[in-house]
Amino acid sequence: MSKLWNEWELRIMVLVSLFLQIVLILLGNRRKHTANNWLQFILWFTYLSADWVATVALGILSNDSEDDKDDRKDPSQNSNFIIMASWAPFLLVHLGGPDNITAYSLEDNELWLRHLLGLIVQLSVAVYVFLRSWDDKSLNFLTIPVFVAAIIKYGERTWALRHGSSKHFRESILPPPDPGPNYAKFMDEYSSRKAQGYEVSVGTVIETTTPMVLNHSQGEIRNESIPDALSLHDGFNFFRIFKILFADLILSFQDHKNSQYFFQNKSWGYAFQVIEVELGLMYDMLYTKAVLTYSRLGLFLKAVSFSSTLSAFITFCYLIVIDKAYSEIDKCISFVLFSGAIALEIYAVIILLSSDWAMLWLSKHKNWRVDLLYKSISCLQKWFRLSHTKRGSNLMSQFNLISFCLKDKPVKCIQIQKQLLIYELLEKHHYQHSETVPEELKTLIFEQLLDKSRRAVDIEACKQLCAHRGDRVLEKWNCHASDAIDWSIKVEFDQSILLWHIATHLCFHSDASNNSECVNHQSCKTSMLLSNYMLHLLVMCTFMLPNGIGQIRFQDTCAEAIELFQERKYISERNQACKVLLRVNTEIPPSEVKGDRSKSVLFDACRLAKSLQSLEETELNWSKEKKWEMMSHVWVEMLSHAASQCRWVHHAKQLRKGGEFLTHVWLLMAHLGITEQFQISRGHARAKLLVS
Template sequence: MDVSSKMGLVNLSQDIEELWNEWQIRSLMLIGVLLQIILTILGERRKYTVGLGDFLWLAYLSADSVAIFSLGILARSVANSTNPNLIPVFWAPILLVHIGGPGTISAYSMHEVDKLLINHLLQLVTRIGVVGYVLFRLRENAFMLVAIPIFISGMIKYGERIWVFKRNKESNNLSQQPSAKRPCIPFEDLFSFTESSSEVRYLHEARLLFNTSKRLFQSLDLVNFDQRITYELVSQKEAEEAFQLTEIELGLKYDRLYSKVATISWHRFIIRSVTFLSSIFALVSFSIMIKSKSVYSKNDRIISYVLLSGVVCLESYSIIGHLFSDWPMIWLSRWEKTFPYLYRSRCFSLLLSFSGKRKRWSRLMGQHNLISSLSKKPVNKLRKKYFPGNLNIHCRVDADKDLKELIFKQVMDKRTRYERLRYERSKNGPDTSDFPVLLKLLEERGCNSLQSKGCFRELGWSVDDTEFSHSLLTWHIATHVCYIDDSRKNGFANHQNCAMSRSLSNYMLYLLVHCPNMLAMELSGTRYTDTRIHLHRLLFIRNTPKEAENDIPMDKLDALSFPKAQVRAFFYELLQSPSTNILKEIGEQEEEKSALLDGCRLAMSLQSLETQDGWSNDKKWEMISELWVEMLMYAASHSGWKEHADALARGGELLTHVCLLMAHLGLSKQCPPARRDQLDDFLETVVYDV
């Protein structure tokens, strides 16, 4: 290489280095604004949108990292530069605003909520200290008038974030507070909204339920008074109304855990006004001063306008989003007697109407089908390793009105049976405990549905004396095989009970495979994997020459896919009479924990019901749908509340709503039977301090 070429490369590298030094902090500032916009918009949407997890997590981590890295570069540049005024002085406070985060997302997950508060306080002190150092170095800059309001706004926003963590930490220590054994529902609140509009009462009832759920999420027993009130509120509702109440309740819970939105008060109104007016004042001041003092380059002026406008727009978006949340409606409803004209205004009616129609969770159920997944294309190894959560989720279906009615009806039926059993047990004496009765009902996972249809003797083996995951897989396989056979014979696939059975079956398997922690199961994946491998091997052997049967390793066997026609042909042959050869073939290839053989046996038994007197396809699918609801209720009564709180940040789960409904109706281990002397509980509510 000649001398001129070397000199050209040296000059090019110098130009690149100068360009990087010039645009390093500027590009990072713009990236920071973009990340704040993403977090502000998606932070609220993740409450009712699924599939944002990985992207939002990356943006959340990057936002703090970019802001902290930029702050370090600014501090170093100010310390080393001979002319620090080349960098706009108010960029450092803007970074503090970015670190404070938007109002729509203060924490990403429960893991961060549980983080030590002292860590957040130390970070607050050090980052404010760095910004203060930059401002001190540039104290003679004429644009300090722009920097100071932004600095105040940044400290407030960061302080809000710390306050949210402190609030949640105190909520997590509810059991240590003196009022832990007192009712959560203020006595006067029960009658303060009896004459209000239906929309206002609806929000008020949801807030009462939210107050009691604080104890539930801390795994504390409900107080008898609270338990009776929640039962009266929920039991008198229709199914859609009851689920709407839990939706609002969980929306309030999400806001308290993962955002800066909280109960409206005058001091929060003042704080929000200060941050908004500070950002407006900074933007206006910069616009006026830049006309008379063009000390910055054109690029820096444009970037400064973008940064300041971004702060104003994001603050405005946060305020508007807060105003349209449920909290302002609850706050305004307290002023009904003071400002009665407010309730007759068109504006308030529109706000209430909008609030009632808002989505607060995705209203979707994840679907995973073991048999249908055999026909999917093999998954890339890297994707399987690093993105396992999205594998084989075929789709998400709506939790529609019919399904909610079915669930609510069965929950209420279980409560009715509980009352009847309690009454029968009370005949043995007033000191007889009712708690064993409740525990026995909560352990049901299909036996009541089988008994009510007179099938427990023939099919009870599938739900009793076996692990829940095995029972779940057995009924999942049987449900899909019955669907395959019925859709071929008489086109029964679109029947209501059939559709609900399939959606619940696929949803329960989705929870088993992708959210096992919500089902509180150990080694749940082993039984599923063995069943999947078992079915793969059978299909491989039936469609492969004998000399190649043993030539494929286990990992490749699991990655195989089969045409839908081959899969259906296998089960068609199973259901043909006689089918002993297929069952023998399945038994010969039996895996240790596979549920395939039991699932096929159960499917054949279910299909044979049609040959009996009094049985029809409709009755069969009615029984299957009721059994799946029992499975769902069993899972709800055995799941942990921390996992439900985590699920709120992923769009929510139907299982969480069922869990709350059962708890509010007294069907939970956290709902001990009421004492006989109810008068003492009633009098306590009058004197306790709220």
């Protein structure tokens, strides 16, 4: 058995390496617009395995080359080693990886120096194997062009990782150094004029620019047959400006005002479309080879790489296939490696032509060649089921606390999961699901932020607008005077999320049990969606929310709810659970009974729910629809507060998982001027001598 494995291990490893590259290039781009845990797991496993398998295969080749070829008295044995040694550059090509996934996560970009060292080491090993197998045969010469392609592919990956690292990404965005006006020369002139007896004073001149006009990209579009041509141009133009937010830099005052002016005069649909383009371009910059692929140098390198591999393959088919000196199995494997390398390059070109970058270029040109190219690309897109118009998942994850505490979803293979000690790891994922972001929700968010945008006139106003997390809505709806509701906004943010999440669901089930038509109202649906989404962020993406003890509060709240439900064993559905919670007497505040040892907010949320329900019974005499409209506005303000407080690096991390809806809201706020990342000054000031 060991003898059979020693004979076949290299062949198997090489074929497995090729298979992993196929999986990566087929699925690598899908995570850009698909939020799926299985896809993430497959890509994670494949990404890590691909480098490991290729490295191990190179190690096996290096180990085999230690046997002196003079000791191989059997000519067939020497020929077999020569053809196997020709696989070394293919393994380097595999280490270079496909164009559409250079980094699985942002942390991979920070390890670009490790990949550079790996390039040097693995290239040295491959060259060593190649030199040890040199025998003046035609196959040796065929390997050289593949080496050229391998060096290009591996070098491109290392360069892309380096550019995606936080330090170099920021440096690539920084403007050129500006020393400003020549102070020494100015003072020399000042002293000279003063010595001549003139009265000299210093004035200030403010240099300003005019704001950009709407539809500023319209003139650049020559080919309107390209889908979403206008949003592509606007998205690309704003991406060149707003990518500095992903480097923790600040906008100029003029860029801030230009963007604010532009988006205030656009519809919600177009605004979100432009943002999707921007985030798609940012994903390409951070996780793919786009920084090099879509440049002239990148196109040249791709042409050299493809032509080198193709010429070597044609020569291989002409000279080696009919050569009886080599093993038929090894010749078949070499043929598969050549075919696979060329097929992957062709598929990479198809992906390149289907990208937003290519469509942007096509929209700027109008002639019969461009039209023919676009028609060909469209046919290829249909054949390979590719689309450049799908840029984000358009999903928002949902997590319900009461459902989680009731364990009302059957879990498959629960005993096996517990035996493998993975049940607790997967339990929360089991109670998580996704919903499509409705157009009504996007409209509501855009309208609310548009109203805020008109008040974002300076940095202080922006700070106040970003700080609001429901209090502004309560004030607008005259609910701030009553401590019965206002207190729930003044506590820590994670506590507010839990309070309003539970209270929202209690109100929903209370109204539903009374057969109220308001549960079908759009405001009610919006509130439920945002409630579950914000709890998902608290439980599954805590790093995207402001610092706090949200996890502790969630655990304690779940523990108290589970204890209550277990005492009343008849509770098996959410409706029953909500009725029981609302029947609990909360006249005395829970903190006076339990103290502050437990961080549970379960019965505080019951108090809040009763206060919200009482809005219909007090002198305010609200309708149920009005109550739900107010609650939906509170949730939108909580969402915008969370978006503004999340750091750019966390927004960027979520791009590899189909994008987070919170990131779209964050960028929309920045475009509407609701951000603290801009300069305060209104223009460039320079001094001027006033001589009299």
